[in-house]
Amino acid sequence: MKKYSTWIYITAGSTLALIILASIIGKYFFVGPVYNPALFKFEDSTKTVIIGASHSATSMDTDYIEGALNVAMSGEPLYFSYYKAKALLKNNPQIKDVIVAISPIHVAQYSDKYLFQGNAGSRSSAMSYYYLIDDLSDPLINKLSSDNIIAYLKFHWGLPFNYMSDLKVVVNY
Amino acid sequence: MWLGVLLNITLLAYYKYTDFAIFNLNLILDSTLPYQNILLPIGISFFTFQLIAFLVDSYRGETKDYGLVNYLMFMTFFPQLIVGPIVHHKDVVPQYENLKQALPRYKNIARGGFLFAIGCTKKLLIADPLSNWAQSAFDVADTLNTLESWAASLSYTLSYYFDLSGYADMAIGLGIMFGIKLPMNFNSPYKARNFADYWRRWHMTLSKFLGDYIFRNVYDKTKGDFNFYLALFVTFFISGFWHGAGWTFVVWGIINGVFVIASHMMIKAKKRLPFFLAWTMTFIGVIATRVLFVANDFSDSYYVLVKMFSFSDFENTTHLAIIQPLYLLFGMVLVLAFPNSSQLLERYKPTVKYAGITALLLTLSLFNMSYVRGFLYFQF
Numbered sequence: 001m002k003k004y005s006t007w008i009y010i011t012a013g014s015t016l017a018l019i020i021l022a023s024i025i026g027k028y029f030f031v032g033p034v035y036n037p038a039l040f041k042f043e044d045s046t047k048t049v050i051i052g053a054s055h056s057a058t059s060m061d062t063d064y065i066e067g068a069l070n071v072a073m074s075g076e077p078l079y080f081s082y083y084k085a086k087a088l089l090k091n092n093p094q095i096k097d098v099i100v101a102i103s104p105i106h107v108a109q110y111s112d113k114y115l116f117q118g119n120a121g122s123r124s125s126a127m128s129y130y131y132l133i134d135d136l137s138d139p140l141i142n143k144l145s146s147d148n149i150i151a152y153l154k155f156h157w158g159l160p161f162n163y164m165s166d167l168k169v170v171v172n173y
Numbered sequence: 174m175w176l177g178v179l180l181n182i183t184l185l186a187y188y189k190y191t192d193f194a195i196f197n198l199n200l201i202l203d204s205t206l207p208y209q210n211i212l213l214p215i216g217i218s219f220f221t222f223q224l225i226a227f228l229v230d231s232y233r234g235e236t237k238d239y240g241l242v243n244y245l246m247f248m249t250f251f252p253q254l255i256v257g258p259i260v261h262h263k264d265v266v267p268q269y270e271n272l273k274q275a276l277p278r279y280k281n282i283a284r285g286g287f288l289f290a291i292g293c294t295k296k297l298l299i300a301d302p303l304s305n306w307a308q309s310a311f312d313v314a315d316t317l318n319t320l321e322s323w324a325a326s327l328s329y330t331l332s333y334y335f336d337l338s339g340y341a342d343m344a345i346g347l348g349i350m351f352g353i354k355l356p357m358n359f360n361s362p363y364k365a366r367n368f369a370d371y372w373r374r375w376h377m378t379l380s381k382f383l384g385d386y387i388f389r390n391v392y393d394k395t396k397g398d399f400n401f402y403l404a405l406f407v408t409f410f411i412s413g414f415w416h417g418a419g420w421t422f423v424v425w426g427i428i429n430g431v432f433v434i435a436s437h438m439m440i441k442a443k444k445r446l447p448f449f450l451a452w453t454m455t456f457i458g459v460i461a462t463r464v465l466f467v468a469n470d471f472s473d474s475y476y477v478l479v480k481m482f483s484f485s486d487f488e489n490t491t492h493l494a495i496i497q498p499l500y501l502l503f504g505m506v507l508v509l510a511f512p513n514s515s516q517l518l519e520r521y522k523p524t525v526k527y528a529g530i531t532a533l534l535l536t537l538s539l540f541n542m543s544y545v546r547g548f549l550y551f552q553f
């Protein structure tokens with residue numbers, strides 16, 4: 001039986017070691033360089049940014065707004081648009097105007113409840129935007145939700161959650 | 174007994190087939206009865222089967238030695254409860270009797286952990302990406318060209334195997350950790366040379382259940398070949414109906430039944446095709462029938478199948494991920510050239526090599542653990 005107990009300890013230790021190694025690589029070579037709000041730098045000519053969800057993404061034509069850049073994403077919760085705007089304004093002092101199209105659904109209670117729910121949609125949002133949150137004491141963050149725990153472990157400790165999906169982003173798939 | 178069986182089937186019918194019945198009523202009566210959108214309890218098809226088997230065998234007096242605790246254990250043993258393997262009480266209840274076997278043992282934890290790691294890898298690293306690609310392609314099924322149709326159908330066929338067998342590996346691995354030996358559920362089904370062989374290797378516990386409780390009740394040895402084929406047909410018809418509340422599933426069951434009957438006819442006539450030809454025909458048959466499983470309706474299935482077999486449209490390939498062909502190749506190599514999980518478990522030794530492989534598989538699985546997709550069989 002001793003050989004089996006030794007095997008279990010070696011396996012558990014190796015798994016832990018691999019996770020720690022992957023976390024270090026993830027934190028310093030992947031999460032850090034890729035998920036970094038400081039990279040949000042636009043050209044000086046960009047004076048107006050358009051943020052928000054599909055309403056903004058599809059209804060604002062930057063050809064008709066001088067110096068505007070549309071960085072809205074369909075399905076983006078307004079909650080995360082706020083942190084996105086914060087990061088953009090911090091790194092781009094030349095921005096004078098922020099335009100956001102809001103519909104009732106974006107400010108309905110439903111939208112807040114949708115955050116950190118632990119379902120596929122809220123997980124997807126958390127994994128895409130969590131790194132933008134600069135205030136983790138935000139009362140809308142459900143601290144004990146799996147979304148928060150997984151995203152925190154990934155973006156603050158570098159744990160290798162979701163590498164497969166991230167790799168698709170990196171290779172532009 | 175019949176009252177108990179009826180009660181179980183009524184519950185299953187209510188949860189699973191109410192909207193299907195409404196759909197058909199609306200179709201026949203040209204009415205607009207509203208759908209109920211009833212939430213399906215996870216695994217109801219599986220534990221209903223186990224309950225029915227237990228009831229029937231209790232009526233036959235085969236379970237009189239079982240105590241209440243063993244019965245409850247049988248019905249609530251969590252590793253296999255929701256997606257199988259479908260466990261027959263004779264397989265496990267005698268194991269509960271000897272509780273010493275259920276105590277944690279290093280050997281069981283090591284072997285179970287190794288199998289669990291294989292299951293995680295199948296599910297998280299192979300099945301999930303393939304399933305994503307297949308599903309997103311079938312969502313726009315009527316726009317796919319020949320290449321995309323083949324890639325989506327093969328992706329789904331492979332993901333389906335890795336999803337189900339991955340779950341079975343995890344369930345069996347957990348069972349081993351607890352000292353309970355659960356039955357094998359997959360035996361390299363995509364290596365099968367005909368459909369009869371395929372169904373002996375695919376979801377073996379379901380086939381055994383259907384064989385024991387449907388086929389044997391219809392089949393009468395004294396009535397000749399026609400009765401044998403009729404029993405097969407009825408069994409596969411019910412299997413299709415069990416797999417999903419939709420006519421596409423029923424047709425899938427019927428086609429599988431016809432293919433299995435054809436296989437038996439060829440075996441009886443002692444006609445044997447060369448292995449490669451037989452395997453190719455079988456595998457293409459499996460892929461083609463899986464289209465009925467994943468497509469939203471007959472129209473999408475028809476469109477995809479026509480595209481697949483017309484070999485005419487290769488332009489504007491957009492629903493094919495860059496790494497999808499590599500994944501498909503890798504998946505095919507795994508199902509055809511590698512030993513299956515049970516064979517790998519037999520070869521397992523508590524060595525550093527196996528410790529490294531297990532650790533690597535568990536860590537790689539963690540890499541893809543953020544978007545947790547449900548198991549494909551959760552819908553059943």
